[in-house]
Amino acid sequence: MTADRTAFAGVWLLLAVAVLTPLDAQAQAKRLVCWTDDMGRKACGDSLPPKYADKPRNIIDPSGRTVKVVPGAPTPEQRVAMEAKARQDAVAQRAAEQQSAYDRALLATYATPQELASLRDDRLASIDTSIELSEASVRRDMVSVAELRARLPAATSKEKPEPRLLKQVTEFEESLADTQHSLAALRKNRETLCNNFTRDIRRFQELKNGAVTFTSPCPVAGSLSSDAAAATDITGVRAFFDHHAELENDFDPAFLDNYAENAVIRIPRLDASGKPVIEERKIADYRAELIKALPAAKQKLETHQYSDIRIEPGKDGRATVSGKRTSTLSKTSEPFYVVVRSSGSGWKIVEAGSQPAP
Structure with missing residues (x-):
């Protein structure tokens, strides 16, 4: 019985040796790590020295083939460039997402490009009314300022202008400047609205039909007024x-x-x-x-x-x-x-x- 057990154990020992021998052979055939040292020379070894941890390196198998390239840590300049690119990519991604959402809303809100043109004209008519009222106010203010200035003594006169009149002129001129500033803002808003609707009319057709077949130039200022057709005599x-x-x-x-x-x-x-x-x-x-x-x-x-x-x-x-x-x-x-x-x-x-x- 003891002899049988001894024989059985021997068989297992032989099997273990047979199985472990290939693994041990692989362990002996370790891959090499190759890098460039501070002198610019290529060096290889079983492991990378700690001082070169941030340097790029190649992993070489026993046959001499490069099986992996490990990049080194980025330089400060490269890091700045990478961060800048990441920000640009994030901005582009957000812009693409916003455009996609805008496109979906455009298609869901309107059925035809003519609807967009009609809405544009309604909004322009409202802006044009405000512009005309502001223009009239500017004309009145200019007349008032000129009338007040006409009351001032001539530049060659020795008479001193009345302080209250000077103050009145100044305040009217400031009021005129404010009105002119508001008028300029209204005209800029009109231009922006025209450009936005022109873009949307074109984009809607590209999404809906794949081609632009309808064009509607932005009406000139004042042409949408209710009395525009009636020319003044x-x-x-x-x-x-x-x-x-x-x-x-x-x-x-x-x-x-x-x-x-x-x-x-x-x-x-x-x-x-x-x-x-x-x-x-x-x-x-x-x-x-x-x-x-x-x-x-x-x-x-x-x-x-x-x-x-x-x-x-x-x-x-x-x-x-x-x-x-x-x-x-x-x-x-x-x-x-x-x-x-x-x-x-x-x-x-x-x-x-x-x-x-x-």
Whole structure:
């Protein structure tokens, strides 16, 4: 029994030796690590020296083949470049995701490119209205500023300007600058809206049909106004104004009939605190004062000459007449403006920015 056990153990020992011998042979055939030392020479060994841990290296098998290339640690410059590229890739990825979401929303919201063009025109019409109102405000403010400046002493005069008047001029000029800034912003917003819708109309068709077959140029500013189709009769406006000036210089009360019943006269002045304001007066009140002043004006023979006349078409059949008015008596000049509107019986003055001469 003991002999059998001894024989059996011997068999297992032989089997173990047979199995372990190939593994031991593989362990003896270790792979080499090769690197470049500080002198620029190639070196190889069983392991990489710690001082070269950040250097690139090759793993070589027993047959001399390179089985793996391990890059070294990046230099500070390479690290900066890698980080910059990673940021750029992240930005590009976010942009692609946002564009994809925008494309899905574009297709889900609209059925045709014509719907986009219609929405664009609706929004532009609203902006154009704001632009026209701002332009009118700028024109009024410019007239007010010019009127106030006309009250200042001439540059060659030794007379000192009144401090309150100087303050009024400054504040009106600041108000004018603010309005002009707002007007510029409105025009920029209009341009941006046009560009965005042009892009969206094109993109929608590329996504939907794979080709662009519908084009809709952005309408020019002011063309979407409700009264855009009604051209202002510039010649008629000029004839009306010339006749109005003629009646005025003839001291004929009939010139007051040229004002609409709801006409407004805007006069710049200082309030109780010295702050510049625009006083609005109804023509019904103003007319009585003018009629009362006519005899004295006729006795002095103070008439006015109008020059540098400009006529600008506006909304709702309106037009603005502006220019310079010079007294034939005092030889002083001041700017003026009047806004006229077409009515069933002809033109009527609905607003004036300077006092008509009596």
